[in-house]
Amino acid sequence: MSTIAPPVGLTIAEAAEQTGLTAHTLRYYERDGLMLREVPRSSSGHRVYGEADLRWVTMLTRLRATGMPIREVKQYAALCQAGTGNEAQRLDLLKAHRARVLTQLAEVTEHLGAIDNKIGIYRSKVEVDAE
Template identity: 45%
Template sequence: MDIRTRERTFSVSEVADRVGLTTYTLRWYEQEGLVAPVGRDSAGRRRYTQQDMDWLHLLTRLRRTGMPVRDMRRYVELARQGDETLGARRKLFEEHRDRVLRQMAELTEDLKILDFKIDAYRRMENGH
């Protein structure tokens, strides 16, 4: 618990488990400036807040959907500038959403081919 705020905090390993990243990746996100500097306890160990974890969840979703790190950095820069960048952040997400939708459509077509081949092999195995 952070004595100054009475907010529950989490260790690097707890956050890694909850967010699904390695401790190395968490530190890399911080070094890259994707995460604001994380608070430390009296022994100098990183202590993450729930807000830090929420931010990391967003970043992992962006990454998992294929957002390039440069776009993630751009988003972080815009978010730190405040509400005057809401439109730019929305546009960045809309562009990324369009890429994700195109990728999903391509994967749907790829899945159809796989299903066709699986069905064909099943029929051949059964003598049809």
């Protein structure tokens, strides 16, 4: 007689701690269909997150942190869930997002340069006044 081994992984609380998200956010990702697969459950009904789930959540977090709209995150997730054959669409989606991120990065870098310039001006003024 063979027995089925229970799923091995992290509870939702442990997964939340490891990813830096809340359990509520993880549940939202599941409820909204953003996970690559349905997160398995233990015999007691508790979610069991595996390494692949955590890697996927990390990717979702990075997409959101870099400003990808949730609509596009959902589109990307749906493409990944569909499996092979749509890699060109995934590539296009990520390349378009990358281009937006690079534009934002250039703008932030320019703004940072202006801030550094002002810091230099005030630093010179404070150092002259201190002498």
